[in-house]
Amino acid sequence: GDSVTQMEGPVTLSEEAFLTINCTYTATGYPSLFWYVQYPGEGLQLLLKATKADDKGSNKGFEATYRKETTSFHLEKGSVQVSDSAVYFCALSDEGGSYIPTFGRGTSLIVHP
Amino acid sequence: ETGVTQTPRHLVMGMTNKKSLKCEQHLGHNAMYWYKQSAKKPLELMFVYNFKEQTENNSVPSRFSPECPNSSHLFLHLHTLQPEDSALYLCASSPNRAGNTEAFFGQGTRLTVV
Numbered sequence: 001g002d003s004v005t006q007m008e009g010p011v012t013l014s015e016e017a018f019l020t021i022n023c024t025y026t027a028t029g030y031p032s033l034f035w036y037v038q039y040p041g042e043g044l045q046l047l048l049k050a051t052k053a054d055d056k057g058s059n060k061g062f063e064a065t066y067r068k069e070t071t072s073f074h075l076e077k078g079s080v081q082v083s084d085s086a087v088y089f090c091a092l093s094d095e096g097g098s099y100i101p102t103f104g105r106g107t108s109l110i111v112h113p
Numbered sequence: 114e115t116g117v118t119q120t121p122r123h124l125v126m127g128m129t130n131k132k133s134l135k136c137e138q139h140l141g142h143n144a145m146y147w148y149k150q151s152a153k154k155p156l157e158l159m160f161v162y163n164f165k166e167q168t169e170n171n172s173v174p175s176r177f178s179p180e181c182p183n184s185s186h187l188f189l190h191l192h193t194l195q196p197e198d199s200a201l202y203l204c205a206s207s208p209n210r211a212g213n214t215e216a217f218f219g220q221g222t223r224l225t226v227v
Contacts (some may be wrong), residue, residue, distance in 0.1 A: 032213045043203050043218035045115060051213045089156070095212035099144055100169065105155035 002027045002094050006104035007022075009087075013080055013111050021075040021088055021107045029096015033057075033066055033073040036089040038106070045090060047075075086109045116140045119204050119219035122217060128194060134222045136187040138205030141216070144209040145187045149151055150201040150221070163209050163227060194226045 025031065032051040036044040044088035047080040048057035061064040062077045075088060117138045126132050129196040136145065145205035162181040176198075178190040187204055201223050207216040 029211075034215065036216075036218075041220075041223075043115065043117070043220045044205075044216075045218065046215050049213075049215065084164075091216075093211050093214055097211055099163075099207065099211045099214065099215075100146070100158070100161055101207065101208045101216050103156050 002031070002092060002097055002102045004090050004092055004102055004104035006088075006090050006107050009106070009108035011107060011109050013109070014048060014083055015113055016079045017110055017111075019075070019077040019080045019084075019109065021090075021109070023073045023075065023090035025071050025073065025090070025092050025102075027071075027092055027094045027097070029094045031092040031094040031097075033064070034091040034093070034101070035062070035064055035073070035075050036091060036103075038087040038089065040086070046100070080109070080111045082111045082113055085109055114218065115217045117204060117206055117217050117219040119202075119222050121222060122220065123223045123225075125225045125227060126191065126194065128196075130194075131190070131192040133191065134189040134202055134204075134224075136189075136219055138185055138206040138217065140206060140208035140217060142208055143184050144207050145181060145184070146205040146207075146216070147187065147189055148203040148205065150203055152200075156203075156227075192226075194224075196226050199224055199226045 034049045035047040037047045048059040050057040050066040149157040160179045180188040201221045204219045
């Protein structure tokens with residue numbers, strides 16, 4: 001079956017530090033890949049997505065590149081802010097599989113001033 | 114505003130109470146989901162509805178009873194809950210096709226069972 005593996009958190013950084021959150025996946029078909037963000041007290045919302053190999057999704061300074069050869073979709077940001085403190089979920093939707101999205105377990109990011 | 118509205122946002126209930134959580138979407142989606150999110154645990158998919166028909170029930174205790182009267186509304190009826198059921202309950206919706214489709218989440222109901 002499909003699965004998504006994310007690095008364990010929490011990730012703790014100082015403001016303006018570089019962020020990487022690792023995500024790898026397994027899928028039976030050809031998935032689209034997503035990053036969702038959950039701010040404190042809120043639901044999840046889409047941060048960015050990529051639908052085919054070598055695509056780069058980007059939003060709010062965050063980027064992730066769909067790497068089919070390494071089955072990865074790592075989230076990066078060059079300079080984090082305190083307001084980026086949240087939980088980040090990697091997810092996939094497999095065109096060859098169920099419409100039910102598959103989520104990773106989430107990675108908490110804490111950014112200190 | 115994601116287009117998915119959950120009410121109430123917060124709920125405190127006793128173990129003998131009966132309450133219901135409500136979820137509403139007008140995005141034209143045919144698939145609707147209930148998730149449970151507990152502290153330090155992954156998202157747990159509870160129920161999935163597709164065109165008002167339940168398609169997934171991930172071994173959820175019978176004290177949780179879902180209802181989907183139409184493709185826009187989803188309820189979670191709660192009765193005789195336990196303190197360990199305290200969590201954030203998230204509703205989501207999506208098109209019922211796989212691939213390049215995003216799930217839209219409500220803001221959740223923070224449930225506390227006392």
